[in-house]
Amino acid sequence: MSIQRFHTGPRMSQMVIHKDTVYLAGQVANDPTQDVEMQTRQILGQIDALLAEAGTDKSKLLSATIYLADIATFGAMNKAWDAWVDQANAPARATVEAKLAAPQYVVEIQVTAAK
Structure with a gap:
């Protein structure tokens, strides 16, 4: 059984x-001084880069879990998500409000994809 890390x-x-x-770890923004929409955009760029490194892309997403520090920012996060996601191949997704690892982070996203 081959596992690569x-x-x-x-x-x-x-x-x-x-x-x-x-399997990607939960991703947070490199610049957490931004609002939820911009942090989401940063994270989605990081996800794109990691998936490319693995030889896949967002059209192969299987699932996504999105953690928001404040569920009231759901619409702003979705603005970035909807502009990014491959709508013909949208993954199963859950979005929850959660206390994140540090207060400057307002969104964290974890995804699983097929190769």
Whole structure:
């Protein structure tokens, strides 16, 4: 059984590939000074880059879990998401309000994709 781990630190890997499935860790914005829409755009760019590194893309997304620090920002997050997602191949998705790892982060996104 082959398992590949990428961008691994002492606590976690940013991406794990097992067989033909790509698992991404929860992604947060590199510049958390931005609002939820801009943080979402940053995160989606990071997801694109990781999926490309794995040899896949957003059209192969299987699932997404989105964590919002404030569910009232759901519409602003969706503005960025809707502009990015491949609407012909939208993944199964859940969005929940959650306290994130640090107060400057207002959104975190975790996805799983097929290769």
